[in-house]
Amino acid sequence: MRPRIGLMQTDSAPRTEPITRPTLADVAARAGVSASTASLAFSGSGPVSDATKARVLAAASELGYAGPDPRGRSLRRGRSGIVGVVLEERVRAAFLDPVKIQTLDGITEGIAPLGAGLLLFTDTGEEGGNAVGIESAPVDAVVLIGCSPRLAHSVEALRRRGIPAVAIEGSAGEDILQISIDNRDATRRGAEYLRGLGHTEVALVTLPFDAARTRGPLTPELERGSTVDTASERLLGAREVFPHATGRVAATSSIEEGLEAGRALLADPATRPTAIIAQSDLLAAGVLQAADELGVAVPAELSVLGFDGIRVDGLQHDLTTLVQPSVAKGRAAGEAVVRLLAGEPPASVQFTSTLHIGDTTAPPAR
Amino acid sequence: MRPRIGLMQTDSAPRTEPITRPTLADVAARAGVSASTASLAFSGSGPVSDATKARVLAAASELGYAGPDPRGRSLRRGRSGIVGVVLEERVRAAFLDPVKIQTLDGITEGIAPLGAGLLLFTDTGEEGGNAVGIESAPVDAVVLIGCSPRLAHSVEALRRRGIPAVAIEGSAGEDILQISIDNRDATRRGAEYLRGLGHTEVALVTLPFDAARTRGPLTPELERGSTVDTASERLLGAREVFPHATGRVAATSSIEEGLEAGRALLADPATRPTAIIAQSDLLAAGVLQAADELGVAVPAELSVLGFDGIRVDGLQHDLTTLVQPSVAKGRAAGEAVVRLLAGEPPASVQFTSTLHIGDTTAPPAR
DNA sequence: GGCGCCACTCGAATCGATGCGGCCTAGAAT
DNA sequence: ATTCTAGGCCGCATCGATTCGAGTGGCGCC
Structure with missing residues (x-):
């Protein structure tokens, strides 16, 4: 039995604007509806007459209300x-x-x-x-x-x-x-393709094996301490075909790292592999650059296999690689x-x- | 609503775990402190004895409480x-x-x-x-x-x-x-450098001028309708030195787009410019590729100016460019x-x- | 032994939005 | 004119955390 206030009693009094931003309750009060109704008017998830909705929106506009506060909303909604x-x-x-x-x-x-x-x-x-x-x-x-x-x-x-x-x-x-993705199996297939071509001296350029991103020769210690499945799996796939393959670990997947690893692997003609399996296309691109630098002809003297299937800008070759659906x-x-x-x-x-x-x-x- | 259990009534009985996740209040109750104290224990923004804090943390751990809900926190904090x-x-x-x-x-x-x-x-x-x-x-x-x-x-x-x-x-x-950044002035300086070298036939490869990302010849219509300050400013800077320079608009800043624009600009030896001002390094790299394709020697037959100062992987040149502190x-x-x-x-x-x-x-x- | 201080803890209010059940009223039907 | 119906609208409680002022215990000091 709350006494409904006279209709015409407008709050025309210029109440001092508070420092705080207007809230849904303010808007509701201004529009003469309850906060619930005002909420429905904004979210549109309930039955509200067009007239009421318009009134609420008008009040919001007058008050400079920018819509429901996302914080309150997410608290209530749980999302x-x-x-x-x-x-x-x-x-x-x-x-x-x-x-x-x-x-x-x-x-x-x-x-x-x-x-x-x-x-x-x-x-x-x-x-x-x-x-x-x-x-x-x-x-x-x-x-x-x-x-x-x-x-x-x-x-x-x-x-x-x-x-x-x-x-x-x-x-x-x-x-x-x-x-x-089938990191291991895919790499195995790639390796098998290389073996089918006749390669036996194969070196690897792998992704980093741990958070420390150690760069350098591929050592059993690093392999054992691996915390990166992608690198490990691709390594295992290659090992299924070339059990004794070794190589270099890159600090990250980039052309620069591939270049550095490629230089190390290709530097000595005596120990130079006939094929390199890189664990990413960027690394492969770096290896190709290294081969170019050292005058190693690709694919005549060196075969290079990548992984990812990305487009490497500026690469002259059509890289043989394992295309994954990123x-x-x-x-x-x-x-x-x-x-x-x-x-x-x-x-x-x-x-x-x-x-x-x-x-x-x-x-x-x- | 939730019946608060008596103080001494230890909840040793395996009460059926409610579907709801534990809340700070639950933790506080378990620890035998008020919610306020528990809050302080977590936020650390108030004086709480070490013993109490430890008790609260222990209770939280037992209940599987993962810390204050970010939603409620942000509502209260306003951040x-x-x-x-x-x-x-x-x-x-x-x-x-x-x-x-x-x-x-x-x-x-x-x-x-x-x-x-x-x-x-x-x-x-x-x-x-x-x-x-x-x-x-x-x-x-x-x-x-x-x-x-x-x-x-x-x-x-x-x-x-x-x-x-x-x-x-x-x-x-x-x-x-x-x-x-000083898009206009920087470009002007770059253009002045080109003029100082003796260039007069200069073409532009610009960034897109509108959200539609229209690609093609640089037209007055496009320039007028520009909504992208960066492109407009750099264009104006070039025009300060080469008032009548025209060229191509790229759809985006990429090597491919630069390549395409470069091909268009360099295709006809008769109208070929002696210098190209690209509004980004990627575009410039594309132009360089186009020159390479068409057998145009850089810098002997064509000068190329970029903008950005990024490292473009695989680029053979040391690009002349305006280095901006991105x-x-x-x-x-x-x-x-x-x-x-x-x-x-x-x-x-x-x-x-x-x-x-x-x-x-x-x-x-x- | 008493007084006062201090460190710590508590309770209540608040933040903003929203779901819920029930009440109201306008319109229609008889 | 009266009753029925259904669409709209209302108030309240709640979500979870935090803050502020009040309160309380213990302790030191005179």
């Missing part, structure tokens, strides 16, 4: 509309890798139906400080790209909090959904996130790579 | 610890541009003291749908990178909401802080964000580019 992406390195380094970019692009495609934003994190190892880590970020889900077991602690926090996670190319944990991988991860958030438990996905035969491989010269 | 970044194009396109990547990296450096995450947006134009636009995202501040006036509406919403914004290379609005630009933007959030009003910053003289420029052959 923030943000998906976290964890990269293993710092932003600059991560985005120099075309595969990562393509994957990221695929993710945006995959989560498009969510209309969610992408929040970038880097697995810098140092979780301390005031930094907003994965552990304490308002994300609805997380995609881990090539992440090391170092994240186990954070992943555990995600699990506790009930935040779904999807891992691309990395063993983040037992119960984490995996999106991967974008599709990202998209699958995005779609998996969507399903997880919808409550449907999706299955892990394994993509396959295809061998593209270009002009950087041929039978050995000897 | 989310997230900085939004608006890119003008889709993710894939944006990250193919080394300058953008460097800028982004600079931003992360700049906002490091905030410990904030980076939330990516793309200025796709379509704000509708359920998408989390800039207008309704839990961000503390926003950095606009090379954004078009199309964003005016969103920028207005930001202003209303009181969210600080910084613009890099783009006129987002009147009261938006600008971080820019990373510093991003860092300045990040630092500006920090200051804005701290309440200190910082000033707009204008960086200057320096002319790096490489081996792609020489006096004309004629």
